[in-house]
Every structure is written in C-alpha cells, then in structure tokens.
Amino acid sequence: MSPNVRVKTLKIDGKDVSAREDQTILSVARENDIFIPTLCQMDGLTSVGACRLCLVEIKGSAKLQAACVTEVQEGMEVVTDSERLHSYRKMLIELLFVARNHICSVCVSNGHCELQSLAQRLGITHIHFPFRYPKLAVDLSHDRFGMDNNRCIRCGRCVRVCDEIEGAHTWDLMGRGDASQIVCDLNQPWGSSETCTSCGKCVHVCPTGALFEKGKSSSEMSKRQEFLPYLTLMRGDHNE
Amino acid sequence: MRRLGYKPHALIEALHTVQETFGYIDEDALKYLSRALRIPLSQVYGVATFYHYFSMKPQGKHTCVVCMGTACYIKGTGQILNNLENAYSIKAGETTPDGGLSLLTARCLGACGIAPAVVLDGVVIGHADPAHFNARVEEKLKQ
Amino acid sequence: MTTDELQQISTIEQETQGQYQHHVCVCVAAGCLSSQADVVQESLAKEIERQGMGDKCHIKGVGCMGLCSRGPLVSVDPEGVLYQNVKPSDSAEIIESLGKEKVSRLECSTEIPFFQHQKKIVLENSGLIDPNRIEEYIAVGGYGSLVTCLTEMTPSEVIDEIIKSGLRGRGGAGYPTGLKWSMVAKSRPGHNGKYIVCNADEGDPGAFMDRSVLESDPHRIIEGMTIAAYAVGATNGYIYVRAEYPLAIKRLRNAIRQASRLGLLGNEICGTPHRFNIELRLGAGAFVCGEETALLASIEGKRGTPRPRPPFPAESGLWEAPTLINNVETFANIATVIRNGSSWFSAIGTEKSKGTKVFALAGRVENTGLIEVPMGITLREIIFEIGGGIPGGARFKAVQTGGPSGGCIPENFLDAPVDYESLNRLGSIMGSGGMIVMDETSNMVDVAKFFMDFSRSESCGKCTPCRVGTAVMYDLLARITDGEGREQDLSMLEELCDLVKNTSLCGLGQTAPNPVLSTLRYFREEYNHQLVSSE
Ligand SMILES: Cc1cc2nc3c(=O)[nH]c(=O)nc-3n(C[C@H](O)[C@H](O)[C@H](O)COP(=O)(O)O)c2cc1C
Ligand code: SF4
Ligand code: FES
Ligand code: FES
Numbered sequence: 001m002s003p004n005v006r007v008k009t010l011k012i013d014g015k016d017v018s019a020r021e022d023q024t025i026l027s028v029a030r031e032n033d034i035f036i037p038t039l040c041q042m043d044g045l046t047s048v049g050a051c052r053l054c055l056v057e058i059k060g061s062a063k064l065q066a067a068c069v070t071e072v073q074e075g076m077e078v079v080t081d082s083e084r085l086h087s088y089r090k091m092l093i094e095l096l097f098v099a100r101n102h103i104c105s106v107c108v109s110n111g112h113c114e115l116q117s118l119a120q121r122l123g124i125t126h127i128h129f130p131f132r133y134p135k136l137a138v139d140l141s142h143d144r145f146g147m148d149n150n151r152c153i154r155c156g157r158c159v160r161v162c163d164e165i166e167g168a169h170t171w172d173l174m175g176r177g178d179a180s181q182i183v184c185d186l187n188q189p190w191g192s193s194e195t196c197t198s199c200g201k202c203v204h205v206c207p208t209g210a211l212f213e214k215g216k217s218s219s220e221m222s223k224r225q226e227f228l229p230y231l232t233l234m235r236g237d238h239n240e
Numbered sequence: 241m242r243r244l245g246y247k248p249h250a251l252i253e254a255l256h257t258v259q260e261t262f263g264y265i266d267e268d269a270l271k272y273l274s275r276a277l278r279i280p281l282s283q284v285y286g287v288a289t290f291y292h293y294f295s296m297k298p299q300g301k302h303t304c305v306v307c308m309g310t311a312c313y314i315k316g317t318g319q320i321l322n323n324l325e326n327a328y329s330i331k332a333g334e335t336t337p338d339g340g341l342s343l344l345t346a347r348c349l350g351a352c353g354i355a356p357a358v359v360l361d362g363v364v365i366g367h368a369d370p371a372h373f374n375a376r377v378e379e380k381l382k383q
Numbered sequence: 384m385t386t387d388e389l390q391q392i393s394t395i396e397q398e399t400q401g402q403y404q405h406h407v408c409v410c411v412a413a414g415c416l417s418s419q420a421d422v423v424q425e426s427l428a429k430e431i432e433r434q435g436m437g438d439k440c441h442i443k444g445v446g447c448m449g450l451c452s453r454g455p456l457v458s459v460d461p462e463g464v465l466y467q468n469v470k471p472s473d474s475a476e477i478i479e480s481l482g483k484e485k486v487s488r489l490e491c492s493t494e495i496p497f498f499q500h501q502k503k504i505v506l507e508n509s510g511l512i513d514p515n516r517i518e519e520y521i522a523v524g525g526y527g528s529l530v531t532c533l534t535e536m537t538p539s540e541v542i543d544e545i546i547k548s549g550l551r552g553r554g555g556a557g558y559p560t561g562l563k564w565s566m567v568a569k570s571r572p573g574h575n576g577k578y579i580v581c582n583a584d585e586g587d588p589g590a591f592m593d594r595s596v597l598e599s600d601p602h603r604i605i606e607g608m609t610i611a612a613y614a615v616g617a618t619n620g621y622i623y624v625r626a627e628y629p630l631a632i633k634r635l636r637n638a639i640r641q642a643s644r645l646g647l648l649g650n651e652i653c654g655t656p657h658r659f660n661i662e663l664r665l666g667a668g669a670f671v672c673g674e675e676t677a678l679l680a681s682i683e684g685k686r687g688t689p690r691p692r693p694p695f696p697a698e699s700g701l702w703e704a705p706t707l708i709n710n711v712e713t714f715a716n717i718a719t720v721i722r723n724g725s726s727w728f729s730a731i732g733t734e735k736s737k738g739t740k741v742f743a744l745a746g747r748v749e750n751t752g753l754i755e756v757p758m759g760i761t762l763r764e765i766i767f768e769i770g771g772g773i774p775g776g777a778r779f780k781a782v783q784t785g786g787p788s789g790g791c792i793p794e795n796f797l798d799a800p801v802d803y804e805s806l807n808r809l810g811s812i813m814g815s816g817g818m819i820v821m822d823e824t825s826n827m828v829d830v831a832k833f834f835m836d837f838s839r840s841e842s843c844g845k846c847t848p849c850r851v852g853t854a855v856m857y858d859l860l861a862r863i864t865d866g867e868g869r870e871q872d873l874s875m876l877e878e879l880c881d882l883v884k885n886t887s888l889c890g891l892g893q894t895a896p897n898p899v900l901s902t903l904r905y906f907r908e909e910y911n912h913q914l915v916s917s918e
Binding site: 049064173 | 843853875882
Binding site: 249290294308346348349357 | 626
C-alpha cells in the first residue's frame with residue numbers, strides 16, 4: 001500500500017477490516033475471505049452492478065447496495081448475509097433460471113457453470129416461479145465457437161471483455177427488457193463477423209453455457225452426471 | 241452528417257435523421273453510421289434496437305397508430321387495437337403483407353384530453369369510437 | 384440586453400396590442416389542434432378580413448387553455464368570453480358578435496370550478512400568449528427575472544432564494560431543487576465545464592403537462608435554465624425532449640433562436656460575462672430515459688441504461704462533468720419564484736410541499752385537460768369540483784397518480800391532501816402529474832396488468848429483478864385475468880413485488896410494483912374474485 005493512499009476502516013459482518021479508500025465492498029470482503037455471490041462482476045472488467053446478487057445491507061441506509069460498485073466509507077457497517085438477503089438472492093437466481101431455458105443436463109457447461117454452482121451454494125432446490133422459456137436461436141456458424149441465447153443470463157461479461165480487453169467490440173446487447181439479447185455485429189451469424197478476432201475471450205468469461213467451444217460438449221457432459229438428480233428436480237417442477 | 245460533426249455521441253441524432261429521410265433504418269445505413277461515426281457495428285445495432293421509435297422495416301402505405309396511454313386505454317383503445325388486429329390479421333408493430341397498412345401503438349400521444357386517440361396517416365383523431373373505427377380505417381385504405 | 388431594453392420591447396409590444404379593440408385567441412396546443420383548431424383559426428382570420436375588421440381585431444394562436452376535452456377553444460377579449468367546440472362554420476357568427484351580444488350557444492362559462500379552483504404559476508401564460516413570439520413573453524414580464532439575477536444577484540443569492548422557496552423537483556421524486564443546485568454549484572467543473580439538462584422526456588403514459596408547457600410557453604423553460612446555469616456556473620445546456628412531440632420541438636427550436644437573437648442566450652448574456660447555450664436532444668421512445676442516468680447515457684448517444692448512483696450527476700454527469708438535471712415544470716417555476724420572491728412562493732401549498740402542481744386530468748371524468756392546483760388540495764376537490772365528477776352518473780372507483788410508478792387510490796382516501804408525503808403513504812407517488820380517474824367499469828387487475836405490461840416492455844433489461852421480475856409478474860397477472868390464476872399466484876406476486884422493489888438498480892424497477900401493490904392493498908377482493916377456486 002503506497003503511503004499516499006488513504007486507509008479506511010469499516011466493519012463487515014461484525015469484523016473490523018481496513019481498506020484502501022478506492023476499494024469496493026466486494027473486493028475488501030474477498031480479501032477477508034467473506035463470500036458475496038456475484039455473476040456480472042469480474043475482476044479486470046468494469047463493474048456494472050447489473051445482476052444484483054451482491055446486494056448487501058449497509059447500516060443506516062434503507063436501500064440495499066451492490067457490493068461490486070459501492071466504494072467503502074469510513075465507519076461503514078456492512079452485512080453481507082441475512083435472511084432477507086439470502087431470500088432475495090435465491091429469488092434472483094430463480095428468475096435467471098425461469099427467464100431462459102437452463103436445462104443443465106443438456107448444457108455443455110454442466111458442471112462448471114457459475115449459475116448452477118451458485119444455485120447449489122444458495123441451496124435452491126426447486127424453482128417456484130412460472131417458466132418463460134422463449135425459444136431462441138443457437139448460432140453455430142463460427143468454426144470454433146457457438147452461441148446459445150437460451151443459456152444467456154445477460155451479465156454482459158462477453159460484451160465488456162470484447163470491448164475493454166480485446167478491443168474488437170464484436171458483441172453488444174440489442175433490444176431491451178427481457179427481450180434483450182447478445183448480438184454479434186449487425187445481428188449476423190458469428191461466423192460472418194468482420195470484427196471478431198476469434199480470440200475466444202468471450203467464451204472463457206461466459207459464466208454459463210451460452211458461449212461455448214465447439215467439440216467439447218459431449219465429453220464434459222458425461223463427466224458430470226452427479227448433478228443430474230438436482231436438475232431433474234428443477235425440470236420436474238416445471239411440469240407440475 | 242457533417243452538421244453532426246462526426247462525433248460518436250451524434251449516433252441517436254443521426255438515426256433520427258435517417259429515419260426521417262427514409263422512413264426506416266436499413267442495414268446499409270447502420271453500416272454507414274458505424275463507419276462515419278467510428279462506432280462498432282454491434283453498438284450501433286444495440287442502440288437502434290433499444291429505442292422503439294426507430295424502425296428497421298419499411299412502413300406500409302398507410303399507418304395507424306393507436307394510443308396505448310393510460311387514459312386512452314381506460315377509454316377503450318385496447319378494443320380498437322384488438323378489432324384492427326383481427327380485421328387485418330396483423331399484430332401491433334406489423335404491416336399487412338400487401339404493404340397497405342402498418343398498425344402501430346404509441347405510449348401516450350399526449351392527447352389524453354381527447355381520449356381515446358388514434359393517429360391515422362399523421363392526423364390525430366380524438367374521441368375515437370371503438371365500435372366504428374374499423375370502417376374508418378377501411379375507408380382510408382380505399383383511397 | 385438590459386432592463387431598459389427589455390422594458391422597451393415590452394412597451395412596444397403592449398402598444399401594438401393596444402391598437403386593437405378586439406383580441407381573439409385560438410388554442411392551438413396539441414389537444415385542440417387534433418380537433419382542427421388550426422382550421423378554425425384560419426377561417427376566423429378570413430372572416431375578420433371579410434368583415435373588414437382587420438385593423439380593429441387581432442387574432443393569434445395561443446397555448447393550452449386547459450379544458451382540452453371541449454376543444455377547439457376560442458377566447459374573445461375584452462369581452463372575456465370563452466367559446467367551446469368551435470367549428471370553422473361558427474367563425475362568421477363569432478366575429479359578428481364582437482362588441483355586441485355574445486354567441487351564447489357556444490359559450491363555456493369561466494365561472495365553473497374548473498377555472499375557479501386553480502392557481503396558476505407554471506401555466507400563468509398558457510392560453511394567453513403566442514408561444515411563437517418572444518415579444519409576447521417579454522410583454523408579460525418574461526426574462527425580467529433573468530436580468531435581475533444576472534445584474535443584481537450573486538449565484539449563491541439565487542440558490543438561497545430557491546432553497547428558501549421550498550421548491551421541490553416536479554419530475555417525480557420531489558428532491559429539493561435548491562439543494563440540488565447547491566450541490567452542482569459546489570462540484571468542481573470538468574474540463575468541459577458543467578451542464579444543465581432539462582428533462583422533457585415525459586414518459587408516463589397518461590401525462591402531458593410538460594408537453595403543454597413546452598408548447599404553450601417555451602421561453603419560460605429557457606429562462607429557468609439560464610438562471611440555473613448562472614447559479615451553478617454552467618455554460619451548456621440540453622433539453623431532452625420526446626421525439627413524439629414534434630410541435631413542442633418546433634416551438635422550442637424557434638424559441639431558442641429568438642432568445643439567442645436578442646442576446647438572452649449565447650455569449651455575454653445581458654452584457655455580463657455569463658454565457659450559456661442550449662441544444663435540443665430528441666428521445667426515441669424509451670420511458671427509462673426519463674431516469675436521470677439513463678437520460679445522460681442517451682444524450683451521449685448510447686443505449687439508455689441507468690447506472691448505479693453514486694456518483695450522482697451533480698458530481699459526475701454528462702461526459703463526467705457535474706450536471707444539473709431538473710424537470711420541465713421545475714424550471715418553469717424558477718422565473719416566478721425569482722420575480723415574486725421565495726416567501727410569496729412558500730406561502731402556497733403545505734408545510735413540506737410548496738407551490739402548485741400541474742396535473743393532466745384524464746380518464747373517466749367530465750372535464751379532462753390540464754390543471755394547476757395548489758399543493759394540499761384534496762383529491763376529491765380535483766376530481767369532483769375541478770373535474771366535474773364522473774360522466775353518465777357512474778360510480779367513482781379509483782384514481783391513479785404517478786403512472787406506471789404510482790398506485791391506485793380508492794374512494795375512502797379521496798380527502799387526502801395532494802402532497803409528496805401523503806401520496807406516498809397511500810402507496811402511490813406524486814409522479815410527474817398524470818392523474819387518471821377510473822369508474823366502476825375498470826377492472827383493477829386489468830389495470831395492474833396494463834401497467835406491468837408497460838414496465839416490462841420499458842425495462843432496460845440491465846438488471847435481473849426488473850428485467851425478469853416484471854415479465855414474470857406480467858405473466859402471473861395475465862394468468863389471473865385469463866381466469867386461470869390460483870391462490871398461490873397472489874403470494875408469488877407479493878414476493879416478486881418485494882424483490883423487484885428492493886433489489887432493482889434504478890427507479891423504474893424500484894417503483895414498477897406499485898400499481899400491483901396498491902391494487903392488492905385496496906382491491907384484493909377483485910383479485911380473489913378472478914382466481915380459480917382451489918377445489
Ligand atoms: C423510470 C423513471 C422515469 C422517469 N421519467 C421522468 C420523466 O419523464 N420526466 C422527468 O422530469 N423526470 C422523470 N424521472 C425522474 C428523473 O430521474 C429525475 O429525478 C428528475 O428529472 C429530476 O428533476 P426534478 O428534481 O426537477 O424532479 C424518471 C425517473 C425514473 C426512475
Ligand atoms: S430497474 Fe429496470 S430499468 Fe432500471 S436498470 Fe434495472 S432493468 Fe433497467
Ligand atoms: S456482481 Fe454486483 S451486481 Fe452483479
Ligand atoms: S389543447 Fe386547447 S385547451 Fe388544452
């Protein structure tokens with residue numbers, strides 16, 4: 001820590017911690033091994049505060065704040081987990097599940113999907129909201145990668161990595177509301193993109209199986225069958 | 241374009257200009273804007289689709305904009321829209337296959353004082369009567 | 384421009400108008416225009432020529448007179464008669480009657496509560512002056528406050544005056560305007576200075592107040608913004624106006640041009656070092672762009688998605704420069720507050736809500752149109768006296784304020800005063816001023832569905848709760864109105880309302896559940912009625 005950076009002290013979950021003045025609550029929490037669930041945030045990319053999973057309670061403020069974009073303040077008292085936060089987080093994950101077709105058992109990312117593992121960590125055993133499941137296109141036109149809109153949680157990580165790190169800005173979001181989707185250039189097949197450098201960064205940052213590497217699907221699916229009972233549960237509920 | 245100074249923040253202004261001139265925004269226009277303003281293609285597309293005022297498809301010969309603002313809805317534009325949708329077998333936002341009529345909806349025309357309001361080929365019709373509105377559109381189409 | 388020069392313009396204008404014995408004003412604002420007020424104006428003008436009254440009678444188009452449902456409206460002075468539902472064929476009769484017996488068959492009495500119970504500040508010139516002529520605005524005292532501020536007051540005195548007036552933002556949230564100004568004034572300017580933004584995106588689908596002010600009295604906004612610019616030290620301003628308002632856009636453009644020509648905008652305004660320019664930016668059909676951070680993104684040419692605050696626009700707004708964002712109606716109050724003084728203003732209204740509020744009264748009510756009332760008036764007075772009650776003897780059921788972010792208020796709360804706090808307590812909000820009256824023919828679940836449909840399609844899609852939550856709530860409401868809803872759907876709705884309200888990123892999501900919450904609170908039996916009885 002360089003001497004001219006000011007240090008702030010605050011409390012997270014009752015524990016006294018110190019932080020640099022420009023740090024977010026999330027990064028301080030992580031340094032102190034306090035877990036806050038996140039999806040849209042990724043170290044190295046701009047934080048946008050979109051998924052709302054990292055919401056925390058701050059003493060003296062009626063509003064919940066997203067830990068990934070809220071900077072620390074002297075004397076702040078943060079609560080990262082409470083019954084209320086836990087139930088909100090579970091519902092948020094559920095909403096992500098009902099918005100698109102996330103049937104993990106047929107997903108290439110089954111087993112290393114951040115959405116799936118968060119759901120498990122938060123103890124989600126069934127989805128009680130009605131499913132929406134629009135039928136969306138899968139783009140397999142790129143020779144190495146594929147894009148399946150049905151798995152996309154619109155965290156925007158791919159858009160940011162492509163713009164901020166690779167500098168290509170091949171991806172962006174189109175439309176709005178729940179109809180918004182990731183688009184490649186002018187909403188054209190990925191394989192026909194003139195801007196894509198095929199670097200594959202978007203595929204690596206994608207938390208789910210929306211962006212994937214071709215040819216890897218079957219092997220990974222067969223490796224992780226222990227998740228199946230859990231997923232069948234989810235699907236079973238849908239047919240109720 | 242020159243007037244707008246080729247600055248990236250002129251994108252929305254530029255889209256307005258294109259739409260005003262051609263009635264809609266096609267792919268070539270988007271490509272041109274991307275190059276001229278130096279904005280990535282996907283960003284241009286993202287912006288154009290975010291705003292519902294921009295249309296990517298040509299409009300029909302006649303347009304009918306049904307106001308779906310609260311006051312108009314309370315006074316029956318929902319029914320007017322329904323009737324038209326059924327009569328021409330198109331949904332709001334679509335154009336009949338022969339390109340004769342585009343059916344659109346608006347979020348409040350600001351004419352709530354004369355609700356229910358519909359705009360037929362640019363003319364605001366206040367106090368529209370749900371029961372007889374189809375006939376009025378039919379008449380227009382014959383012209 | 385100095386006070387004297389301003390005075391001179393005003394005198395010349397008054398003299399010109401004084402030459403005429405008769406003044407005929409035709410409302411050519413949006414409501415009346417849609418019932419062919421422009422044709423009426425033309426035929427009246429022709430009739431004046433035909434009857435050889437050209438040098439005695441002056442005719443002009445003016446802004447909204449308020450009673451839009453009876454348009455086209457024509458007023459005749461000095462007789463002080465208002466004519467309603469005027470048709471081109473009535474022209475001859477009206478002109479012939481000048482100075483004689485009025486045409487009683489067309490008369491609309493101005494003694495009715497609709498006019499009597501109003502208090503006009505923002506709308507003081509609406510329906511009286513020609514919005515296309517800066518001279519008329521100056522003749523009624525316009526731009527006087529600007530000159531006073533620039534030549535006699537320091538920026539901090541201006542801010543103090545606004546703070547003392549107790550004026551609160553009219554865009555919905557009711558944030559104290561003076562406080563906001565002082566925050567912007569304190570912020571260090573960016574390399575491109577500071578900005579003033581006027582929020583004229585008016586997205587509430589039942590509101591047309593801002594449109595009417597812009598169309599009827601555009602110079603008032605320019606004056607308010609220029610005073611604000613002086614107070615906070617800004618040099619550039621934007622008016623973000625909906626593209627759906629072509630007439631307002633045209634009149635604003637014209638007004639900006641006129642003000643620049645007279646040196647009321649541009650460099651060295653009124654011979655002082657203060658400089659300020661205004662540009663228009665057009666919205667493009669996105670309600671969320673009324674939210675301030677989304678609006679800024681939109682001015683920057685991007686997708687109009689909100690971003691987390693802090694930093695607030697007052698510190699870091701347009702291109703990261705400190706930015707003051709106020710609503711049209713807020714700016715419209717400024718010149719009057721300066722002219723009449725903060726204590727005059729703060730004497731109107733209630734303890735915490737000062738001044739007046741403009742409402743667009745619509746729906747199932749006899750007199751629909753634009754009204755301006757002092758804060759603290761009751762809903763009952765607005766609906767049953769000013770509004771003239773429900774047509775056709777039907778029963779009142781609810782009044783909706785605040786549009787998709789507000790709630791429905793039932794009959795037993797009609798005596799609640801209209802102010803920010805009391806409407807909040809009732810589960811609604813002041814909002815920007817849409818007020819829709821519903822009678823027994825309205826199905827409240829359907830109304831909730833209507834607003835949820837709005838919110839889900841206007842959600843920007845950035846954050847999870849609003850993007851998916853509003854869509855799922857809509858699905859549930861549709862299921863109920865389709866007669867397939869079950870008991871547990873209601874509890875699911877309540878769960879989602881709580882979630883979306885508390886976890887959404889911006890005000891759209893945070894307020895989107897209000898129509899559902901308020902109808903569940905006051906009209907739950909209607910929901911129950913439509914559920915499938917669980918066997
Ligand atoms: C979803 C949403 C829509 C809004 N729409 C408008 C609007 O149409 N007009 C407006 O003036 N303010 C609107 N606001 C409020 C603005 O964000 C902002 O608070 C206001 O312009 C500030 O001006 P004021 O302090 O003068 O009220 C909206 C806010 C939200 C969250
Ligand atoms: S609350 Fe809705 S409109 Fe606001 S950021 Fe979230 S998705 Fe966008
Ligand atoms: S991680 Fe903070 S909002 Fe998504
Ligand atoms: S538009 Fe003419 S009275 Fe309102």
